[in-house]
Amino acid sequence: MEAKCRESLRKIVACVLGIVVFFGVFSNEVLATNLTAIMSLNAGAAKVIDSIDDMSMEEVTKLATSDDEEEAKEKEKYNMVMAKVSESMNIRELPDSSSEKVGLLYADCGGTILEEGDGWTKIQSGNLIGWAKNEYLVFGEDAYNLAQEVGINQATVCANNLRMRKEPTTESGIWKVVDNGEVFQAVDEYTTEEWIAVEYGGALGYISAEYVTMEFTIDHGETLEEIKKREEKERKELQKVIVSEGTSHIGTTDEMLLAALIQCEAANQPYEGQVAVGAVVVNRVNSSAYPNTIAGVIYASGQFTPTKSGRVETLAVKGVKDSCVQAARAAMAGESPVGGALHFRRVGNREGIVIGDHVFW
Numbered sequence: 001m002e003a004k005c006r007e008s009l010r011k012i013v014a015c016v017l018g019i020v021v022f023f024g025v026f027s028n029e030v031l032a033t034n035l036t037a038i039m040s041l042n043a044g045a046a047k048v049i050d051s052i053d054d055m056s057m058e059e060v061t062k063l064a065t066s067d068d069e070e071e072a073k074e075k076e077k078y079n080m081v082m083a084k085v086s087e088s089m090n091i092r093e094l095p096d097s098s099s100e101k102v103g104l105l106y107a108d109c110g111g112t113i114l115e116e117g118d119g120w121t122k123i124q125s126g127n128l129i130g131w132a133k134n135e136y137l138v139f140g141e142d143a144y145n146l147a148q149e150v151g152i153n154q155a156t157v158c159a160n161n162l163r164m165r166k167e168p169t170t171e172s173g174i175w176k177v178v179d180n181g182e183v184f185q186a187v188d189e190y191t192t193e194e195w196i197a198v199e200y201g202g203a204l205g206y207i208s209a210e211y212v213t214m215e216f217t218i219d220h221g222e223t224l225e226e227i228k229k230r231e232e233k234e235r236k237e238l239q240k241v242i243v244s245e246g247t248s249h250i251g252t253t254d255e256m257l258l259a260a261l262i263q264c265e266a267a268n269q270p271y272e273g274q275v276a277v278g279a280v281v282v283n284r285v286n287s288s289a290y291p292n293t294i295a296g297v298i299y300a301s302g303q304f305t306p307t308k309s310g311r312v313e314t315l316a317v318k319g320v321k322d323s324c325v326q327a328a329r330a331a332m333a334g335e336s337p338v339g340g341a342l343h344f345r346r347v348g349n350r351e352g353i354v355i356g357d358h359v360f361w
Contacts, residue, residue, distance in 0.1 A: 081123055082110045082143040082218075084136055087288030091130035091221060095120030103128040105136075105221040106300065107289035107342075108150045110143065126220030126301060150343065151218035153186040154305060155196050159211040168195035168206045175205045183308035186214065189348050199305075199346060201267030202357055220301050230296060254294040257312060258282075259320040259328035261298055264306035266358070271323055273356035276338045278331025280360065283340050290342075294332075 083089060083105045092099040095117040105111075111125030120131045121139075138146055157178050166173040168190075187204060190197035195206040196214070222230070258278055266277045284290040284297045291297050299307055306312050338344075338353045338360035347354055352361030 078140050079113050080110060080140075080143045080147060081113055081121060081132075082138045082146045083107055083221075084138045085289050088290070089132060089136045091123070091125075091128055091132055093130055095122070095131040097133075099131070101224065102130040103221050103223040104227065105132060106219065106291065107287070108219045109221050110147050110151075110218040111220060126222070127226065128221040128223050147218050151216055152305065153188060154215045154217045154308075155184045155186040155198050155207065155212045156215065156308075157182045157184075157207065157211060158213055162207060162211050164198070164200065164205040164207050165195075166203075166205070168192060168197070172206075175200055175203070178207065181309050182311070183305050185305045187346050189346075199265070201263065202265060202269040202273070203267075217301075230291075230299065231293075233295075255325070255328050255332065256320070257298055258294055258332065259325045260312045260315045261304060261306060262327050263315055263320050263324040264311055265304070266356075267321065267324065269356040269358065271327060272337050273358055274324055274327035275330050275335055276341070276353075276355050276358070276360055277344060278328050279336035279338055280341055280344050282331045282334075283336065283342050287342065 085105070085107055088104045088106045090101045091103045091105055093102050094100075105125060105128070109125055111123040111128075113121055114124055114129070115122035117131070119134050121134055121137060122131050123129070123137075137143075157180055160179045162178050164175045164178050166175055184198035184200065184205070184207070187197040187199060190204060190206075192209075194209055196209050196212045198205050198207060258281055261281065262274050262277050266274045269277075281294060281297050285292060285294055291300060298304055298312070304312075337355065341353065341360040344358045344360045347357055347359045350359050350361065352359040354360075
């Protein structure tokens with residue numbers, strides 16, 4: 001297998017360099033010089049081919065596949081679409097405005113191109129497959145760059161009883177013990193080969209990279225059936241009254257969900273930062289570009305990782321911190337220290353309103 005790989009690479013290099021020599025021979029520039037130039041090209045080709053024998057198998061494989069990887073990255077860029085909407089957009093069965101609606105695509109949602117038509121593009125976004133008007137989509141490199149801006153690197157734990165450390169060392173303190181399937185948002189700036197840095201209540205936690213799988217995710221659209229199921233679940237849940245531990249009373253599931261999400265995302269942040277996280281959710285509810293309920297926004301795919309493995313619901317049952325309950329109520333009452341911001345991340349390269357360890361935009 002190794003010999004075949006080396007031989008294939010030799011042939012590719014020889015072919016490419018042979019073409020260079022061939023065209024060099026027939027160019028006016030080379031003919032105007034002398035035979036030494038042609039001999040030099042031949043010698044250079046021989047050295048490159050011979051050097052393959054001095055490479056390790058890992059180096060040979062890397063060299064042989066590097067072009068394929070770059071090509072795959074470029075293909076990914078130009079096969080991606082992102083929604084460009086100020087309100088949710090309809091996805092239809094056929095490329096016609098009168099065709100049956102099959103689902104909705106929201107702001108920050110992305111997908112892949114399946115087919116191109118006249119002014120329409122057939123896309124797949126999660127389970128949603130259908131035709132979208134081109135005027136409401138971003139394509140190519142612009143779509144890829146937007147996805148990098150709004151998407152997240154998701155870290156999924158693949159072992160039980162794993163310690164999340166406060167520092168990237170086995171000697172540091174422990175935030176909590178995590179189990180297989182738990183999902184966190186990775187923080188790239190602090191991640192190393194040995195340790196994955198993740199958001200934990202607004203603080204940084206570190207999980208051994210050996211027991212984590214990484215995936216870049218963006219939000220996707222919903223089919224009509226998915227929307228119906230989500231709304232039915234919300235109607236049932238909103239009939240419940242949740243009383244948290246202590247003196248704080250949460251009157252509706254919306255308040256409970258928002259307070260629990262705030263604690264998951266910003267438990268160690270100042271109160272203003274907790275209100276700001278709640279305000280981002282409320283701003284999305286008030287925007288026609290996102291689902292129109294708190295539950296719908298919180299459970300939108302690819303946005304809030306604490307919902308992935310049930311941490312929001314678990315926390316709500318056990319009880320939510322008073323400050324997070326108050327922050328949820330303040331945000332739902334219209335308080336917003338970040339104006340109309342629709343996003344937040346850990347402070348890094350992104351510009352925006354900085355409160356505590358988060359930047360809002």
